[in-house]
Amino acid sequence: MIRAFRGEFLSVSRDPRTDPEAVRHEEDGLLVVEDGIVIARGAHADLAGRHAQVPVETLPGLIVPGFVDAHIHYPQTDRIASHGEQLLDWLERHIFPAEKAFVDKAHADAVAAFFLDELLKNGTTSALVFPTAHAQSVDALFEAALAREMRIISGKVLMDLGPEGLRDTLASGRAESEALICRWHGRGRLGYAVTPRFALASTDAQLADAGALLADHPDVLMHTHLAENLRECAEVEARFAGAADYLDVYDRFGLVTDRSVFAHGVHLSDRSCARLHESGAGIAVCPSSNLFLGSGFFDFGQADRHDLRLGLGTDVGAGTTFSLLHTQGIAYQAAQMKDERLDPFRALWLATAGSAALLHIEDRVGSLEVGQEADFVVLDPQATPLLARRTRGATLAERLFALQVLGDDRAVARTYLLGRCAWNRDKT
Numbered sequence: 001m002i003r004a005f006r007g008e009f010l011s012v013s014r015d016p017r018t019d020p021e022a023v024r025h026e027e028d029g030l031l032v033v034e035d036g037i038v039i040a041r042g043a044h045a046d047l048a049g050r051h052a053q054v055p056v057e058t059l060p061g062l063i064v065p066g067f068v069d070a071h072i073h074y075p076q077t078d079r080i081a082s083h084g085e086q087l088l089d090w091l092e093r094h095i096f097p098a099e100k101a102f103v104d105k106a107h108a109d110a111v112a113a114f115f116l117d118e119l120l121k122n123g124t125t126s127a128l129v130f131p132t133a134h135a136q137s138v139d140a141l142f143e144a145a146l147a148r149e150m151r152i153i154s155g156k157v158l159m160d161l162g163p164e165g166l167r168d169t170l171a172s173g174r175a176e177s178e179a180l181i182c183r184w185h186g187r188g189r190l191g192y193a194v195t196p197r198f199a200l201a202s203t204d205a206q207l208a209d210a211g212a213l214l215a216d217h218p219d220v221l222m223h224t225h226l227a228e229n230l231r232e233c234a235e236v237e238a239r240f241a242g243a244a245d246y247l248d249v250y251d252r253f254g255l256v257t258d259r260s261v262f263a264h265g266v267h268l269s270d271r272s273c274a275r276l277h278e279s280g281a282g283i284a285v286c287p288s289s290n291l292f293l294g295s296g297f298f299d300f301g302q303a304d305r306h307d308l309r310l311g312l313g314t315d316v317g318a319g320t321t322f323s324l325l326h327t328q329g330i331a332y333q334a335a336q337m338k339d340e341r342l343d344p345f346r347a348l349w350l351a352t353a354g355s356a357a358l359l360h361i362e363d364r365v366g367s368l369e370v371g372q373e374a375d376f377v378v379l380d381p382q383a384t385p386l387l388a389r390r391t392r393g394a395t396l397a398e399r400l401f402a403l404q405v406l407g408d409d410r411a412v413a414r415t416y417l418l419g420r421c422a423w424n425r426d427k428t
């Protein structure tokens with residue numbers, strides 16, 4: 001089936017810091033979609049004649065590619081906004097008890113359904129997701145994502161040093177991961193990520209086994225946490241005294257490759273940055289989580305000096321919002337704390353094509369180019385009276401920045417998956 005969408009389109013296919021030509025904007029554009037795939041995009045005046053027979057839906061607002069959340073935990077949905085601790089105590093007090101409940105498949109099904117609907121409501125169409133250590137938590141997420149046709153990457157959490165009720169074993173972690181890869185990787189829009197929780201949650205043997213699993217499956221991702229919070233970093237340093245730094249711990253177990261996605265990287269040595277660059281591994285920057293847990297501020301200046309691959313994550317439940325739109329605004333404020341000025345087009349790139357490249361899905365999603373899947377979001381610059389006042393008569397950059405700073409799910413009028421409307425704010 002062929003259909004077309006007319007409206008104002010904006011996408012940023014590459015990092016505009018180094019490639020200003022990457023910003024693409026059609027004030028009155030046309031996007032032509034066949035069976036969920038973009039087959040043409042350009043100025044309406046240029047394309048309309050060629051596609052005169054195609055039914056056209058006119059969309060109000062600013063249309064951008066669907067957001068790609070490079071790091072989020074679905075089992076923590078119901079523990080968002082849990083008060084009073086930094087990372088390690090927050091995990092013990094709030095998160096591990098909540099994650100234990102995912103031994104129950106019916107509970108996992110219910111949370112996965114709410115979680116994915118919340119992503120769509122916030123304009124997120126693709127995500128790299130932490131489940132729990134229970135294989136059935138992965139099944140629940142992938143089943144729900146398959147039904148919604150969302151592009152989701154996930155993998156059973158490996159944590160043989162975790163608390164009772166949440167820890168796996170070397171053998172069960174490996175066997176369940178292999179079975180899940182076999183069952184889910186490459187099915188529909190789904191992909192698998194080998195997911196050790198972080199260095200402190202696994203034995204050396206399990207970290208080494210994760211490296212071996214990754215080597216056996218070169219087309220899956222590796223997803224973990226890195227250098228997030230100072231106390232965590234101190235405990236890693238104490239346990240792995242022989243390692244050069246936190247990243248080197250993962251490196252020694254074969255976990256640092258161009259398919260590795262490390263969440264946070266708030267406290268990185270220059271040696272780690274050089275090694276990240278050399279390996280092609282990248283960072284999912286999670287500014288709202290870093291503020292919430294008092295972890296610190298990501299250093300964009302250091303990352304750019306080393307030309308690191310970056311994406312943007314909410315990291316719910318440490319993150320305080322499902323909105324990657326609002327997270328772009330928080331990223332701007334976090335960068336300010338290091339005296340860096342995050343450009344609004346670069347922030348949009350981080351949340352779309354940047355994250356997509358980090359997740360190795362940039363050929364499929366992230367910039368609404370011909371050949372890509374037609375996942376997009378209709379943003380409403382008049383979503384609130386304040387946004388309407390701030391964006392009246394504003395330039396494109398000003399409108400985008402106002403949406404990032406002032407916007408959230410209220411500013412997501414519609415979300416499309418494969419050219420099909422999957423969320424309509426005004427119909428629910």
Ligand code: GUN
Nearest residue numbers: 197198225228289315318
């Ligand atoms: N490090 C290890 N586990 C977690 C987690 O669940 N959330 C965050 N933010 N950091 C972690």
Ligand code: ZN
Nearest residue numbers: 073225263315
């Ligand atoms: Zn996390």
